[in-house]
Amino acid sequence: MSSVVSLHGTTTHHAHDDHHGHQHESFISKYVFSMDHKTISKQFLITGIFWAFVGGLFSVIFRLQLGYPDATFPFLEDLLGHWAKGGKLSPDFYYALVTMHGTILVFFVLTAGLSGTFSNFLIPLQVGARDMASPLLNMLSYWFFFIASIILLSSLFVQTGPASGGWTVYPPLSALGDASDGSKIGMDLWLVSMAMFIVSQLLAGLNYITTILNMRTKGMSMTRLPLTIWALFFTAVLGVLSFPVLLSGAVLLLFDRNLGTSFFLSDIVVAGKILPNEGGSAILFQHLFWFLGHPEVYIIILPAMGMASEIIAVNSRKPIFGYMAMVGSMFAITILAFLVWAHHMFVTGLNPFLGAIFVLLTLLIAVPSAIKVFNWITTIWRGNIRFTPGMICSIGFVSLFISGGLTGIFLGNAALDIHLHDTYFVIAHFHIVMGVSAFFGMFAGVYHWFPKMYGRYMNNTLAYIHIWATLIGAYLIFWPMHYTGFAGMPRRYFDYSGWESFKMFTGLNEFITIVAIIVFAVQLLFVFNFFYSIFKGRKVTDPNPWKATSLEWTTPINPGHGNWPGEIPEVHRWAYDYGKDGKDFIPQTTPVGADESKGH
């Protein structure tokens, strides 16, 4: 217990020492059903790494099909059995693979693996709290995620295979069991898994918000919070308000699938048979889905933005440029996130006037995004830069965010979107702006906070090889897709070789596949580095190895449950006093001196 509830409903914190409350912890309560936010964070991270491996492997398998549509790969039959007879992927399973790749990467890796890891790890440590507001709910949040993981994993092993209607699971394909193999039990498992996942995210989000607003240490006013915390706060707000809407869509879809209702179905003929469903609307699901789906992309990117801001400031030895502008722009992104969902639906027959409003609101997001990019660059500008692995990842993140963000302006335009929607241009756009760039934010976070997590360093040489190969590889994979997309190559097709107009891209598709395999192999280097360093990495000897100002570095090198052995430190300044009054950095815990210059 880190706190007790007293008579008057206030919380009093107990000082922790190394002997208090820890000696009775068994292996199970310490590492499995742990309520320590740091352990839960590591659970999220390692589960996320597992899923990233699975999701990445799937992309390699379907890239093999796209790069070499005529070849057979006998090892695929060994791996996938009847889904790859004779070493040739079946079209049905191809769709299952792209669906699972999207679901796993968007939800299980870049939502749970990213904000689950870093919200849990950084919020209590950086705001100065012993643990989350409710450690029990926090633990439950991980275990709901675990159950969701098991259910999704089990759907890979059912006879008819996992869901295969795309990660957006649009009805009628997802609502009718007879529509395809992937619409059968696999789809039900997908929905149940997602419901569990949503519960996990809601429990987590409640805790993040409450801890940030309610459990800050003395002196830690909101304007003194590191930008990571602001970013994780807005992420949690987005999750708590948008995931329930997806849940309502999932409930209605489950009813349609299993109880004969017609929320999303009307006038459908399957295999010559007229279905009795009347009065539903498939578009309605798209509204419910994208009301979550669009905030979801900010749920993915905001934590990366926050961590990049922090790491860039620390490693440029300069205060972050435009702190309040950074907070304001994240606030603006959070608000706009709820007002742009229909830009995914320009071609569904949406009223063009409504479309025009969504174009305007969508393009408005360019403003806060540009402010952020400008501030990152001006923070680096003339800084005393240390190119640590975390720093290079953060710069890589900014680069990718710019490249991917610019193509968002194309797609946000309804007129252009009519040509570009559902082509490889879209694939290129979102993989760069929220896929790879969020991954770079995540890598940055892991490299930067690994010493705090495990008391050891990761290997720098392996890290540099990993980062550069991934950055160059990501551009080589996704840059060509802009061209194929412009040329009209649609996404989600099993084989393009049957079309005369796409034959010229055969070589390009093969090239993308080769690079994708290399990039996947390089990720294994990261995984090796991560697990090897947990046990064998160079030990941390300095509690503050990056010379950072924020509170997490005032804890012991291996903090116990409760984080600080004595009292929680008091905060006297914001988190970005770098290079002030000729000093390299001034920790947040240092009181303001009488002769110190004003402002920052």
Added chain:
Amino acid sequence: MNIVEPVQRNRIHPYKFNLWIAIGSMLMMFAGLTSAYIVKRNQSNWVDYELPAAFWFSTAAMILSSVTLILAKRSFKEKAMQAYRRYVFVTLILGTLFVLLQVYGFSTMWKSGLTHNSTVSVSFLYVIVGLHALHVAGGLVALILLALKAFNSKVKTYSSIPVELVATYWHFVDLLWIYLLVFLVMIR
């Protein structure tokens, strides 16, 4: 940032804060469902239906239960434990009555041919009202735990946090029901 601002901490108990955010989250789910209802309502082949009379009686039970819970909370704060036990018990009865009346309302609809998959409008009614009833059932579980604690003479209760948490949640499901009822009556 040179002046140390005294930040008032723990103005509101973390659990209460958690609950308020959870309420926001639950509201979003019902907002999603009711806006889907409006979207669907404006399309063709929408069939109007009559709400079962039982829903009006259940509303009365729900409002009364909120009142008794307010009285229970007040009694607890005044340390009038006898009255507190009585009011918690009455709230529990009224809450159970609410759920039973909702079920009864559905059964009368079902018997008149308005089954859950008869038409989209009625399907929506089943899902929305059913999900609300589930939320009330969750509140009932909390009330039962509260009552067990209140009637167990071995447990000494000092903290008012559990009572306040249950009360906040219960008033929320009460107000949510009134919103849903007004919504279902108005949007036709």
